[in-house]
Amino acid sequence: MNPDTMARWQFGITTVYHFLFVPLTIGMSVLVAVLQSVWAKTGNEAYLRLTKFFGKLFLINFAMGVVTGIVQEFQFGMNWSEYSRFVGDIFGAPLALEALIAFFLESTFLGIWIFGWDRLSKGVHLATIWLAAAGTFISSIFIIAANSWMQNPVGAVYDADQGRAELQDFGAVLTNSTFWTQWPHTIVASFVTSGAFLAAIAFYMLVKKNKQGGHPDEVVAYKKGVKFGAWVLIIAGIGTVITGDLLGKEMVTVQPTKMAAAENLTQTIDDPAKVGFQIFPGVEVFPGFLNFLYGTENIQSLPQLEDQFKAEGFMQFDRATGEPMAGTTLQAAGTDGFKDTLDAAVKDGSVTIDTAPDVGVSFWSFRLMIAVGMLAVLGGIYLLIATRGSHIPNPNPWTTCVAIVLPLLPLIANSFGWILTEMGRQPWIVNGVLPTAYAVSPSVTTGTVIFSTIVYTLVYAVLAVIEVKLLLKYIKLGLPQKVETSTADEGQPLSFAY
Amino acid sequence: MMTLFDIPATSPNWLQVLWLILVAVLWIGFFFLEGFDFGVGMLVPFLGKNDRERRLVMNTIGPHWDGNEVWLLTAGGAMFAAFPGWYATLFSGLYLPLFLVLLGLIIRGIAIEYRSKQADPAWRKVWDWLMAIGSFIPALVFGVGFANFLKGLPVSMSSDMANLNGQAMSPFGIDVPVFSGTFWRLFMPFCLIGGLLLVSLFLTHGAFFVALKTSGEMHSRAQRYGSVLGVVAIVLALVFVIWGNTAYHLEGQLPALRIVAWITGIVSVLALAFAWYMNSLHRDGWAFIGTALATVMLVVMFFAHFYPSLGFNNASNTGVPIDLTTASSSQNTLVIMSWVALFMVPIVLAYTVWSYFFVFRRRLSVNNMPVDVDVAV
Numbered sequence: 034m035n036p037d038t039m040a041r042w043q044f045g046i047t048t049v050y051h052f053l054f055v056p057l058t059i060g061m062s063v064l065v066a067v068l069q070s071v072w073a074k075t076g077n078e079a080y081l082r083l084t085k086f087f088g089k090l091f092l093i094n095f096a097m098g099v100v101t102g103i104v105q106e107f108q109f110g111m112n113w114s115e116y117s118r119f120v121g122d123i124f125g126a127p128l129a130l131e132a133l134i135a136f137f138l139e140s141t142f143l144g145i146w147i148f149g150w151d152r153l154s155k156g157v158h159l160a161t162i163w164l165a166a167a168g169t170f171i172s173s174i175f176i177i178a179a180n181s182w183m184q185n186p187v188g189a190v191y192d193a194d195q196g197r198a199e200l201q202d203f204g205a206v207l208t209n210s211t212f213w214t215q216w217p218h219t220i221v222a223s224f225v226t227s228g229a230f231l232a233a234i235a236f237y238m239l240v241k242k243n244k245q246g247g248h249p250d251e252v253v254a255y256k257k258g259v260k261f262g263a264w265v266l267i268i269a270g271i272g273t274v275i276t277g278d279l280l281g282k283e284m285v286t287v288q289p290t291k292m293a294a295a296e297n298l299t300q301t302i303d304d305p306a307k308v309g310f311q312i313f314p315g316v317e318v319f320p321g322f323l324n325f326l327y328g329t330e331n332i333q334s335l336p337q338l339e340d341q342f343k344a345e346g347f348m349q350f351d352r353a354t355g356e357p358m359a360g361t362t363l364q365a366a367g368t369d370g371f372k373d374t375l376d377a378a379v380k381d382g383s384v385t386i387d388t389a390p391d392v393g394v395s396f397w398s399f400r401l402m403i404a405v406g407m408l409a410v411l412g413g414i415y416l417l418i419a420t421r422g423s424h425i426p427n428p429n430p431w432t433t434c435v436a437i438v439l440p441l442l443p444l445i446a447n448s449f450g451w452i453l454t455e456m457g458r459q460p461w462i463v464n465g466v467l468p469t470a471y472a473v474s475p476s477v478t479t480g481t482v483i484f485s486t487i488v489y490t491l492v493y494a495v496l497a498v499i500e501v502k503l504l505l506k507y508i509k510l511g512l513p514q515k516v517e518t519s520t521a522d523e524g525q526p527l528s529f530a531y
Numbered sequence: 532m533m534t535l536f537d538i539p540a541t542s543p544n545w546l547q548v549l550w551l552i553l554v555a556v557l558w559i560g561f562f563f564l565e566g567f568d569f570g571v572g573m574l575v576p577f578l579g580k581n582d583r584e585r586r587l588v589m590n591t592i593g594p595h596w597d598g599n600e601v602w603l604l605t606a607g608g609a610m611f612a613a614f615p616g617w618y619a620t621l622f623s624g625l626y627l628p629l630f631l632v633l634l635g636l637i638i639r640g641i642a643i644e645y646r647s648k649q650a651d652p653a654w655r656k657v658w659d660w661l662m663a664i665g666s667f668i669p670a671l672v673f674g675v676g677f678a679n680f681l682k683g684l685p686v687s688m689s690s691d692m693a694n695l696n697g698q699a700m701s702p703f704g705i706d707v708p709v710f711s712g713t714f715w716r717l718f719m720p721f722c723l724i725g726g727l728l729l730v731s732l733f734l735t736h737g738a739f740f741v742a743l744k745t746s747g748e749m750h751s752r753a754q755r756y757g758s759v760l761g762v763v764a765i766v767l768a769l770v771f772v773i774w775g776n777t778a779y780h781l782e783g784q785l786p787a788l789r790i791v792a793w794i795t796g797i798v799s800v801l802a803l804a805f806a807w808y809m810n811s812l813h814r815d816g817w818a819f820i821g822t823a824l825a826t827v828m829l830v831v832m833f834f835a836h837f838y839p840s841l842g843f844n845n846a847s848n849t850g851v852p853i854d855l856t857t858a859s860s861s862q863n864t865l866v867i868m869s870w871v872a873l874f875m876v877p878i879v880l881a882y883t884v885w886s887y888f889f890v891f892r893r894r895l896s897v898n899n900m901p902v903d904v905d906v907a908v
Binding site for chain 2: 132
């Protein structure tokens with residue numbers, strides 16, 4: 034096994050797992066803050082009880098995001114030391130700034146929010162959850178900016194003396210067109226995830242409590258939760274379609290091979306204007322649909338792109354003009370640089386690089402992301418219909434099924450989205466610049482990586498079981514009883530304690 | 532063959548020095564804050580004689596532990612951004628120790644968050660012990676690690692290393708500095724003392740923190756624990772400071788910094804003695820400040836040894852050029868990061884202080900812990 038294969042498996046496993054919790058944290062921090070704001074503004078108890086109920090579920094999820102996140106930052110140095118050395122001048126800064134600007138804000142104010150119910154005024158306490166939510170947002174900006182740079186390495190030059198990429202224009206990294214399409218897509222997907230989570234859980238409890246003849250206040254509160262979550266899910270779902278379309282158009286220019294693989298364009302294309310959308314590999318519908326999505330000049334097959342790379346080197350070209358793209362200085366490189374060494378090595382055959390990503394993985398993850406994500410939106414629409422007016426369905430296997438499956442759908446869609454993003458970028462770790470195989474740590478044995486991957490996987494599996502068990506327990510406990518939020522006496526139990 | 536370091540060896544510029552200092556500041560913040568966190572974590576099963584007491588101990592760090600851990604993430608991020616060569620060689624070289632640290636941090640984080648979420652005594656007992664183990668491992672490994680840096684980590688060029696993975700160690704002929712030691716060689720006697728020193732220092736620091744944050748029976752018990760643990764820490768610190776400063780000097784260490792290392796090392800030991808004495812006078816605040824100062828001074832001592840070698844044994848005759856200058860990022864990156872740090876560090880410090888000194892100023896007692904009817908007391 035190649036050393037990079039196992040390091041990639043480890044990155045895949047730990048990152049997909051970490052990203053189960055991240056979008057829930059991003060979305061739920063805001064939704065909980067909104068619920069608390071509505072309570073602060075209207076004084077309606079229902080919103081306070083929803084805040085406390087979903088706040089607890091949010092925290093159970095947040096803990097997992099925190100502990101699995103540390104692995105992510107250390108992994109670059111541990112498994113990918115030559116990547117880190119090559120890109121640290123550019124890629125390190127967003128990670129450092131993420132910790133300094135976002136993580137401190139998020140963790141400190143969340144700690145204050147959790148323990149501060151009886152120690153702060155209503156307004157200040159409300160501000161703490163908004164600051165924590167701001168922290169999660171700022172964090173997403175930095176980490177997606179870092180990832181977007183790997184997809185489209187702008188604002189950097191190759192330093193032949195140091196043998197690495199160096200920052201030339203930090204502004205270009207922050208205004209990277211890939212960032213401005215990938216980040217909105219990630220954010221709206223986070224709201225799909227948290228909207229589905231909130232709506233499905235509220236729906237489950239609504240149906241159950243209504244049947245059991247729960248207190249009317251409780252039923253009303255759950256119903257508010259269902260509607261709130263479902264609307265967030267549907268609106269954000271529309272957002273994923275719009276941002277996803279923009280992201281596809283972006284990718285087709287900066288990473289044509291990714292989209293060619295995602296659309297299964299493995300045969301030479303005779304007439305780009307007539308290429309349809311493939312539902313299954315080779316089964317085309319809607320002739321000309323790809324032209325509608327991406328524009329004729331951007332529809333290229335993998336064999337075409339491979340020929341182009343062989344002839345011109347690994348560089349992005351503007352499909353319309355044939356000129357090198359702006360902002361790809363790093364990919365263009367200099368006269369004695371790393372890239373020229375690489376290009377030369379490929380030309381003389383001493384290094385072989387298959388420029389096409391895995392077509393099957395790209396094609397199916399693309400379709401599953403869309404299909405599963407849209408299914409979640411349909412779930413949201415169903416919830417609105419099922420709870421329209423004064424309707425509340427009776428508990429039956431179908432309602433239970435919706436409540437269990439709906440929160441999982443966006444998690445699956447998110448995972449496939451990242452699999453497409455990262456697998457579709459192969460064979461590159463920095464698109465068109467550094468091949469993944471040359472980025473691994475030379476001093477770490479494959480056996481070590483296999484060992485650590487197995488341990489991470491086992492630990493993560495156990496934690497997943499525990500997390501789900503706790504979530505279910507706290508869901509079943511339901512809304513807290515009407516809570517006093519007055520300042521507690523010295524001798525009183527804390528309103529919250531670990 | 533291309534080499535990474537054609538640039539002539541020059542002395543570090545002021546931005547590189549500034550970022551070494553900032554990295555040191557971040558490690559100081561981490562060891563100071565997470566230091567008592569680790570201590571409190573290790574003490575949970577011992578200080579708490581029943582569920583409510585163990586819960587009390589854990590809740591002294593409740594609102595803070597996550598923020599404290601961010602200092603480590605920021606330190607790691609700053610090393611990545613400011614000194615990619617350092618981050619790359621160090622983190623890949625110390626793979627297994629860092630892996631242990633990560634496992635420890637994972638289980639202790641989950642332990643804090645989840646232990647009280649089930650009212651099952653067996654569940655809580657398991658998490659209490661995982662909390663202790665998950666706090667002990669990182670404390671020990673960081674101590675062993677920093678002692679190794681003080682000695683100087685062995686490095687060699689990747690082209691000279693054995694072919695570990697059955698393929699070229701140096702893709703494209705790019706030659707990079709890699710760690711050339713082994714996992715077990717990290718645990719030499721001096722380094723083990725470093726590990727035990729950090730464990731005992733954090734235990735003392737944690738005990739004094741619990742004394743500072745609690746009232747009643749727990750308060751005096753924490754003082755008693757701190758008194759015993761403090762003696763161990765003082766002895767280990769004395770041995771470590773004398774041994775380390777006498778025996779080890781890395782390539783290029785300035786004479787002035789040798790003196791700084793001696794002074795900060797001795798001050799660290801004296802601060803511990805002061806903390807111990809203040810604790811015996813029941814002056815909780817001063818005792819805590821003493822262990823805090825001891826921790827800070829110890830980190831300064833370490834970093835006085837790391838300039839300019841970054842803790843690598845890169846004697847000029849081994850021909851492995853990794854140091855402050857060659858491992859650093861470009862001027863451009865350092866300038867941008869400096870501006871951000873200039874504005875953000877004071878803000879972070881301000882709200883951290885607000886959290887500790889204003890919001891959560893109060894001492895906690897067992898009475899503040901919720902009662903779980905189904906947990907046997």
